[in-house]
Amino acid sequence: xxARLVWLLAAVVALSACPAAEPERTLDDRQLLIRxxxxxxxxxxxxxxxARLEADPEALPALLEEYLADERFGARMxxxxxxxxxxxxxxxxxxxxxxxxxxxxxxxxxxxxxxPRIIGRIADEDLPFTEVVVGDWTMANEILGQVWPVEHAxxxxxxxxxxxxxxxxxxxxxxxxxxxxxSNGVNYNRGRANALSRILLCNxxxxxxxxxxxxIDLTDQALVDDALRTNPGCVNCHVSLDAMASYLFGFQYPAxxxxxxASRYHPERxxxxxxxxxVAPAYYGEPGYTLEDLGRQxxxxxxxxxxxxxxxxxxxxxxxxxxxxxxxxxxxxxxFLTGGLTLRALVRSILTDDAWxxxxxxxxxxxxxxxxxxxLLASQxxxxxxxxxxxxxxxxxxxxxxxxxxLGGGVDGYSGAAPSRVPTPTxxxxxxxxxxxxxxxxxxRESAMAPLDRTLFRGIDFTETPQTxxxxxxxxxxxxxxxxxxxxxxxxxPQVTEALALWSDLYAIEHTQVDAWAGVLSVLLRxxxxxxx
Amino acid sequence: MKHxxxxxxxxxxxxxxxxxxxxxxxxxxARPALADVANGDxxxxxxxxxxxxxxxxxxxxxxxxQNVDMEPGAQPMNIGGLTLVDGAGRPSVRGFxxxxxxxxxxxxxxxxxxxxxxxxRSICLTGNSSGLQPDWATRLADxxxxxxxxxxxxxxxxxxxxxxxxxxxxxxYSGQLDGLLGGGLLDDSDLPAALPxxxxxxxxxxxMSRRAAARADGAVDPIEGALMDDYEEAVARASxxxxxxxxxxxxxxxxxxxxxxxxxEALSKGxxxxxxxxxxxxxxxxxxxxxxxxxxxxxxxxxxxxxxxLAATPGEQAASLADETVVVVLSEMGRTPRFNASQGRDHWPxxxxxxxxPGITGSxxxxxxxxxxxxxxxxxxxxxxxxxxxxxxxxxxxxxxxxLAGGDAAVAMPGETPIRGMLS
Numbered sequence: 001x002x003a004r005l006v007w008l009l010a011a012v013v014a015l016s017a018c019p020a021a022e023p024e025r026t027l028d029d030r031q032l033l034i035r036x037x038x039x040x041x042x043x044x045x046x047x048x049x050x051a052r053l054e055a056d057p058e059a060l061p062a063l064l065e066e067y068l069a070d071e072r073f074g075a076r077m078x079x080x081x082x083x084x085x086x087x088x089x090x091x092x093x094x095x096x097x098x099x100x101x102x103x104x105x106x107x108x109x110x111x112x113x114x115x116p117r118i119i120g121r122i123a124d125e126d127l128p129f130t131e132v133v134v135g136d137w138t139m140a141n142e143i144l145g146q147v148w149p150v151e152h153a154x155x156x157x158x159x160x161x162x163x164x165x166x167x168x169x170x171x172x173x174x175x176x177x178x179x180x181x182x183s184n185g186v187n188y189n190r191g192r193a194n195a196l197s198r199i200l201l202c203n204x205x206x207x208x209x210x211x212x213x214x215x216i217d218l219t220d221q222a223l224v225d226d227a228l229r230t231n232p233g234c235v236n237c238h239v240s241l242d243a244m245a246s247y248l249f250g251f252q253y254p255a256x257x258x259x260x261x262a263s264r265y266h267p268e269r270x271x272x273x274x275x276x277x278x279v280a281p282a283y284y285g286e287p288g289y290t291l292e293d294l295g296r297q298x299x300x301x302x303x304x305x306x307x308x309x310x311x312x313x314x315x316x317x318x319x320x321x322x323x324x325x326x327x328x329x330x331x332x333x334x335x336f337l338t339g340g341l342t343l344r345a346l347v348r349s350i351l352t353d354d355a356w357x358x359x360x361x362x363x364x365x366x367x368x369x370x371x372x373x374x375x376l377l378a379s380q381x382x383x384x385x386x387x388x389x390x391x392x393x394x395x396x397x398x399x400x401x402x403x404x405x406x407l408g409g410g411v412d413g414y415s416g417a418a419p420s421r422v423p424t425p426t427x428x429x430x431x432x433x434x435x436x437x438x439x440x441x442x443x444x445r446e447s448a449m450a451p452l453d454r455t456l457f458r459g460i461d462f463t464e465t466p467q468t469x470x471x472x473x474x475x476x477x478x479x480x481x482x483x484x485x486x487x488x489x490x491x492x493x494p495q496v497t498e499a500l501a502l503w504s505d506l507y508a509i510e511h512t513q514v515d516a517w518a519g520v521l522s523v524l525l526r527x528x529x530x531x532x533x
Numbered sequence: 534m535k536h537x538x539x540x541x542x543x544x545x546x547x548x549x550x551x552x553x554x555x556x557x558x559x560x561x562x563a564r565p566a567l568a569d570v571a572n573g574d575x576x577x578x579x580x581x582x583x584x585x586x587x588x589x590x591x592x593x594x595x596x597x598x599q600n601v602d603m604e605p606g607a608q609p610m611n612i613g614g615l616t617l618v619d620g621a622g623r624p625s626v627r628g629f630x631x632x633x634x635x636x637x638x639x640x641x642x643x644x645x646x647x648x649x650x651x652x653x654r655s656i657c658l659t660g661n662s663s664g665l666q667p668d669w670a671t672r673l674a675d676x677x678x679x680x681x682x683x684x685x686x687x688x689x690x691x692x693x694x695x696x697x698x699x700x701x702x703x704x705x706y707s708g709q710l711d712g713l714l715g716g717g718l719l720d721d722s723d724l725p726a727a728l729p730x731x732x733x734x735x736x737x738x739x740x741m742s743r744r745a746a747a748r749a750d751g752a753v754d755p756i757e758g759a760l761m762d763d764y765e766e767a768v769a770r771a772s773x774x775x776x777x778x779x780x781x782x783x784x785x786x787x788x789x790x791x792x793x794x795x796x797x798e799a800l801s802k803g804x805x806x807x808x809x810x811x812x813x814x815x816x817x818x819x820x821x822x823x824x825x826x827x828x829x830x831x832x833x834x835x836x837x838x839x840x841x842x843l844a845a846t847p848g849e850q851a852a853s854l855a856d857e858t859v860v861v862v863l864s865e866m867g868r869t870p871r872f873n874a875s876q877g878r879d880h881w882p883x884x885x886x887x888x889x890x891p892g893i894t895g896s897x898x899x900x901x902x903x904x905x906x907x908x909x910x911x912x913x914x915x916x917x918x919x920x921x922x923x924x925x926x927x928x929x930x931x932x933x934x935x936x937l938a939g940g941d942a943a944v945a946m947p948g949e950t951p952i953r954g955m956l957s
Binding site for chain 1: 600601646647648649651652655662663664665683691692693694696697698699701702703705706707709710713714716718719721722723724725726727728729730732733736737740741744745748753754756757760761763764766767768770771774819820869870871873875879880881882905906907
């Protein structure tokens, strides 16, 4: 109840901040419900939820609150941050064989998931987002528990703690982050410090134009070192970057480090900065000693909060934040702060933003239609059909080396290229094959089940043809539209008659009802109204 | 693009689905001599070398500069006006320049403004650090978007599609595109998965094509309209790709030895205007920089074979594909002029680019490195080194390629200065 009141209050505040002219709506309530369900749970609304909304047009806020409270919310925030932290790559410097394990794919996937899992738990359990840099815990599964100095019992992902002497600093003290962002030993953790700055402060030093001053001889290391301290063009970045980098020497590994060395934190190396750069650890002028200090300093920086707001906003509206968003971002930041820095409070506010509602118009580049990410495509199809494309247990929609993540439009874990925001031919092919496999799986499985046990094909017994029982087939197609899109279609609606014609075409080719139904289902599972939301 | 023109093109893709044959109706039939191949008809093959190559190993003969450590045993090499670096055990490097110097331009001292692989990759290929802008190959391909089944085919290497994603397809690091087109990728699915028969698949594709068109026609506003137009185009291209998958293997392999022939097939059959290839080796030699010599020898051996294959392959408009294909060879960054303690070289914000093929003034060195190993400035009109001139940046290389491809850099890439002096 309290949550609903908060939601309604936020909506009222949002509306009161709107200009007098009502922005044009491009999404109706059903479409907004689908958008919310996908963004917050990764699945499409249940039929009962569509029915609630139809029965009571005022039910939308309550439904959104239920979605916000859903246990899958954490997984969605995990996926939202995945392109930001970029830890899900296929090749870390240490592999399974280095530990005597055989399943390298599972090992690499486990390492890559540590940081996203931390963010997921913070979202799930309404922990303050500052836990991401001050938490005294991590997440581990049985593979990491086997090879890293972390507590773990049983199977599956669970809250864990490193057993070595590393500082308690959230993701700053995780192996996976620093394996993902290794330091080559001559750049003295500057690249790593920049990764932190980019992920947590939305301040990417490397995105700045670097006009290497022509009056400095870059071939003379002594002159370079001096320039880093004295040349305004260098100092501008290095005065803060180098000091932040100096916090990270406990994770500095020698070249070709043994797995054991790379698995442990090294307090004995913390002060190696003295010989490397001579720059003592500090955060924008405030000195510190350990990663715990850095975590507290980042958590206390206004930019940390602003960056989280910007990141989640961009993830939910599927575009970069712009100057025109400033007022709304401020409103979301206030909601985030007053909500105890929980991601639910932040997301609740963004759900009232015209940009997310798709009604902000061209001026604010409203998210009229968003395109599903590979993960979102997979999760909604799995929820509808029970099919997930895995090979030897590895999710093919989350890898690049052998899987389909970047071809499906996701972030490229190798080159770092951003997720695609426009449709591509390979994205269409990924959607097609996934839909076909899932549709065949569902039709085959349900054809062997009692009708009442089915979720998709409840209206037929897979023996009908248009000649024997067209009415049942028409009703079945209408049910598929209802289940997948939440629409109520007339028996003679074009989408029904055309689907029936497609069924007949496919039956003439395949000669089995199951295959014909699988074909019909497959085109619905890759329909533009499923791909764009 | 006007809707009618676009729809007509997409229907052509869907109906014929037979690679080059699909475009014979677009006027690409005659085979004129080299001089008659218009810049707008040139094709491009990008060879990306990941990790940052060392210009001083081959491209930058800095023997008289005390600030630059040359490789032990390295010697100056002058071939047909190209001043380069020779080294023991690199016959393929020398052989390449001896055979192709008159069609080769080496651009030295190209600024990439950063020392980070991720950022340099983006800048080197797009001129911008965001990773959200389209790369050169995609821009050039997009300019002839309606003339090719798959304007830009990325067999391997980084790809930045920006807003032009409908014109780009990636083969995948392990050849996943082939597995998608034929459906074989699902053979290993943990849950059993069967696909429709070919005839059923064609029926399903026709359905999706109509559905995509209807969705595009029903867009509620211009923003959605643009998105749905791209979707319709992507659906058509995906379907057309199935039609050419028996003409071209989209399984790239890990080296240029296998990627090169695939690229040539795609270019010669009119499937793509641009292809990007990249051997899956690392040039990031922070230790033992002598590895660069081996890498260059391997690269130039592959490039030599590639050039021979291009020369032996009939072109669409010229006698030989070599006469209508520009090969652009590049790497995201250079390496420090001095060896580090591990006899390696670290990251350096100036690199080199090599361009081989028609439309350029061959036997030419453009730009250079000064005594501090910074890029030298040039007169963009002539391409000659000129104090106080223009620094050659990745953006200016991109703008030059746009003009080489028949485009207008001022329109396509405002603010970037093309080096017109290297264009013939």
